[in-house]
Amino acid sequence: xxxxxxxxxxxxxxxxLRYKRKKLGWTQEKVCEGICSVTYLSKIETxxxxxxxxxxxxxxxxxxxxxxxxxxxxxxxxxxxxxxxYEAIECRQIEKAKKLVDEIKPFESFIELEPELYLSYILLxxxxxxxxxxxxxxxxxxxxxxxxxxxxxxxxxxxxxxxRGVHLCIDQQYEKGLSFLLAVEKTLxxxxxxxxxxxxxxxxxYSFLQNSIxxxxxxxxxxxxxxxxxNYLRSLDCKMILGxxxxxxKNFHAAEKEYRQILDLATTLQMDDILARVYHNxxxxxxxxxxxxEAEKMFKESIQYREEHHKQRIWTTLYLIDLYIEQQRxxxxxxYLQQLRHHHAIQEMExxxxxxxxxxxxxxxxxxxxxxxxxxxxxxxxxxxYIEKINEHKKRTFLLTELGNYFYKKRKYKLAADYFRLVNxxxxxx
Numbered sequence: 001x002x003x004x005x006x007x008x009x010x011x012x013x014x015x016x017l018r019y020k021r022k023k024l025g026w027t028q029e030k031v032c033e034g035i036c037s038v039t040y041l042s043k044i045e046t047x048x049x050x051x052x053x054x055x056x057x058x059x060x061x062x063x064x065x066x067x068x069x070x071x072x073x074x075x076x077x078x079x080x081x082x083x084x085x086y087e088a089i090e091c092r093q094i095e096k097a098k099k100l101v102d103e104i105k106p107f108e109s110f111i112e113l114e115p116e117l118y119l120s121y122i123l124l125x126x127x128x129x130x131x132x133x134x135x136x137x138x139x140x141x142x143x144x145x146x147x148x149x150x151x152x153x154x155x156x157x158x159x160x161x162x163x164r165g166v167h168l169c170i171d172q173q174y175e176k177g178l179s180f181l182l183a184v185e186k187t188l189x190x191x192x193x194x195x196x197x198x199x200x201x202x203x204x205x206y207s208f209l210q211n212s213i214x215x216x217x218x219x220x221x222x223x224x225x226x227x228x229x230x231n232y233l234r235s236l237d238c239k240m241i242l243g244x245x246x247x248x249x250k251n252f253h254a255a256e257k258e259y260r261q262i263l264d265l266a267t268t269l270q271m272d273d274i275l276a277r278v279y280h281n282x283x284x285x286x287x288x289x290x291x292x293x294e295a296e297k298m299f300k301e302s303i304q305y306r307e308e309h310h311k312q313r314i315w316t317t318l319y320l321i322d323l324y325i326e327q328q329r330x331x332x333x334x335x336y337l338q339q340l341r342h343h344h345a346i347q348e349m350e351x352x353x354x355x356x357x358x359x360x361x362x363x364x365x366x367x368x369x370x371x372x373x374x375x376x377x378x379x380x381x382x383x384x385x386y387i388e389k390i391n392e393h394k395k396r397t398f399l400l401t402e403l404g405n406y407f408y409k410k411r412k413y414k415l416a417a418d419y420f421r422l423v424n425x426x427x428x429x430x
Contacts, residue, residue, distance in 0.1 A: 126138055
């Protein structure tokens with residue numbers, strides 16, 4: 001595995017003096033009285049000067065320090081822990097990373113008082129909390145890094161840039177996140193470094209932006225590196241991206257091949273999360289091909305592998321509802337919609353549920369006038385802006401086309417032409 005976070009720290013004499021002084025709650029004036037000036041002590045503590053042996057020994061005596069304690073401080077142990085945490089994150093071994101972070105906690109009081117070590121620590125914690133999805137803590141460490149950006153080394157700045165790119169993509173700011181990731185790639189290319197996780201995140205960003213050509217390119221590049229290092233979990237992630245983008249470009253045979261390979265390994269290793277994702281993607285692909293029976297089966301398989309209130313289970317259920325609406329199985333669709341409405345964890349998805357309810361009412365009523373108007377008003381006022389915000393390109397094209405057809409039918413030809421023009425411009429852009 002490639003290591004970009006190389007942490008090699010020697011605990012400075014000044015840093016250790018500051019650590020002991022802070023631990024005792026003493027001021028600089030109290031420590032240096034009769035030994036040296038406050039200014040000189042401050043320079044010692046910050047590493048700007050190295051004290052001569054006499055002054056150092058006097059300061060140690062004042063603080064009740066044995067000079068050999070510095071050599072005995074477990075810097076090697078900390079460096080090893082840092083490396084192990086980073087490696088566990090890279091390999092998606094999340095539980096291992098959590099246990100290792102717990103092992104660092106007894107050293108936090110020292111880490112916070114040693115500037116160079118602290119910067120590496122908060123950088124690593126930023127990456128860790130991003131990975132486990134604790135965005136409150138991730139934002140705390142990001143703010144801390146922003147405040148200390150001028151003190152970061154060149155390598156630390158590069159890693160911060162990479163983590164910021166990942167963070168922005170998690171926040172669905174894909175284009176901005178992509179710019180950060182590409183800047184990191186440019187720097188690494190100059191250094192002759194190939195970094196699997198960077199390529200993986202580039203593939204993810206391009207996939208969310210629906211740029212399948214670039215998504216496939218970076219997923220294949222990352223996959224090759226992961227296979228060479230036997231990082232099978234990340235290999236499965238890459239194959240998932242490949243499957244999604246092959247299906248998106250109508251290369252269904254290649255997509256199904258990737259998905260079936262994932263299923264074989266995930267079933268053997270009993271990886272429920274991976275199984276839920278691949279069944280969902282197979283269901284979506286079969287839905288696209290109008291293989292409704294197979295799609296329904298895959299969506300239901302995916303739901304079984306998710307906990308009741310899991311966000312992705314709700315998304316799979318929404319696609320299953322779309323399948324039923326497409327087949328005009330309105331009773332089945334309504335059953336699942338009513339189940340979702342009783343969930344408390346779906347506030348952010350209320351607009352998705354409302355859209356399906358209005359669309360179902362509009363499609364199943366013989367007299368469509370009132371329901372049709374309510375549906376069209378909801379789409380134009382609420383749902384279409386929401387879809388544009390979350391970059392659902394295919395759904396946006398569908399809605400714009402539907403609106404164009406609706407206004408054409410109503411003989412509002414100029415308005416219809418505006419929507420059809422938006423469809424054409426959008427398809428050219430993507």
